[in-house]
Amino acid sequence: MNIREDFVRPRSDRENAARRAAILEAAEKLMLESHNQRFSISNVAQRLGVSQSTIFLHFRNREELLTTLYTQVGKNFFETFLGRLHEGMSDRAFSEAFIDTAIEFPGFRLMRPMIMRVVEESLNQDYIHDAVKEIYLYRTAAADHVEELLKLGAGDGRRVMKSFVNLMCGAVQADIGKLLATEKMDEEVADGVRSFDFREAFLSGAELLMIGIRKSSNHDCS
Template sequence: MSIREDFVRPRSDRENAARRAAILDEAEKLLLEAPNQRFSISTVAQRLGVSQSTIFLHFRNREDLMTSLYTRMGRNFFETFVSRLHEGMSDRAFCEAFIDTSVAYPGFRTMRPMIMRVVEESLSQDYIHDAVREIYLYRTAAADKVEAFLELGPGQGRRLMKGFVNLMCGAVQADVAGLLAMDGLDPDVKDGVLSFDLRDAFLSGAELLVLGIRQIEP
C-alpha cells in the first residue's frame, strides 16, 4: 500500500510527535463514531492510510494505543474543566461546568469502562498502571483548584472530583433517550425518559453531592 507522505522516514523528535498525535487523532475519531465496536490497530491504520507496522513504531500494541488515548482525553477533560472555573461561582454553575465539559469531551467518559476491560484482559499491566496514575494526577490537580474556588476544606475537593467522575459514568448508563423512538411514546413516559438524559441525570445528583461534601468535616 502507498504510505502517507507525512509518515515517510521520520527524521526528528518533532516529526515523530506529530505522527503519534495523528494516530491518536484518528483513533479518537474511530472511538467516537463507533464506541461499541472492538477497537483495532488494523482499522486505525486503514483509516489513517498507513501500515500496521507504522502504528507499532509509535505504540507497542493495542492496549498501549488505548491507554495513551485515554490519558490524552483525561488531560484535555480536566484542563478544560478547570479553565471554566472562576471565583464566586455557584454550586449549580460548578456542576454545570463539569457536565458541560463532559458533553464537549465525550471520549473521556466513553473510554473509562473500556480501559477497565483492558485492565481485566491485559497480561502486562505496567502501562495500564501508568495511565491510571496519570489520570489520577490530572484529577488531583483539578481537585486542588476546586477546593480554592468553592472554598472547601483540605481533601474535600479530591472526594468531590472522585464522586463527580463516578456520577458522570452512572449518568451515561441512565441516559436511554438515544435508544428509544420518542415519537411513539406516551407523553408522560416521554417526559420521564427525557428527565434521565446525561446532563439532567448528572445534575440531579451533583448538587446534592456538593452539599454533602460541604457538611463533612475536613
C-alpha cells in the first residue's frame, strides 16, 4: 500500500502532531464501532488508507496506541465533567453530570476495562504505567475539586470518583440489551432486558453511594 501524501514522514513537530491526531481519531472511531473486536494496527491503518509501517512511525505498537488514546479520552472526559460542576448543586445533579459526560464520551467508559487487560497482558509496562498514572492524576484533581464543591469529608472526594468510575463500568457491562436477540427469549425475560437503562442504572447506584459516603462522613465527625 502506498503511503498517503499527507502521511509521509513529517518534517516538523506540527506535522508530527497532526499525523498522531489523525491516527488517534481513526483508532477511537474503530474502537467505538467494534468495541475492541477488530482493534488492531492493521485495521487502523486500513481505515486511514496508509500502511502499518506508517502507524509505527508514530506509535511503537498496539499497546502504546491504546494507552495514548486512553489518556486523551480520559483527559477530555474529566475536563468536560469538571466544567459541568457548580456551587450548590445537589448530589443528584452531580451524579447526572458524571453519567451524562460518560455518555458523551463513550470511549472513556469502553476503554477502561480494555486498558486493564492491556496492562495485565503487556510485556512492557513502562509507557502503560505512565498513561495510567496520568489518568489517575486527572481523576485525583477532579476528586479534590468535587470534595470541596460538595462539602465532603477529607478523602471522600476520591472515594466518590473511584466508586463512580467503577459503577459506570459495571453499568456498561450489565447493558446486554444490544448484544442479545430478545425475539428468541421468553417474553418476561425479553422485557427485563429491554427495560434496562444504562443511565438510570448508574443513577440508582450513585444515589446509594452518596448516601453511604455522607453517612460515613457524618459519623466520623460526630
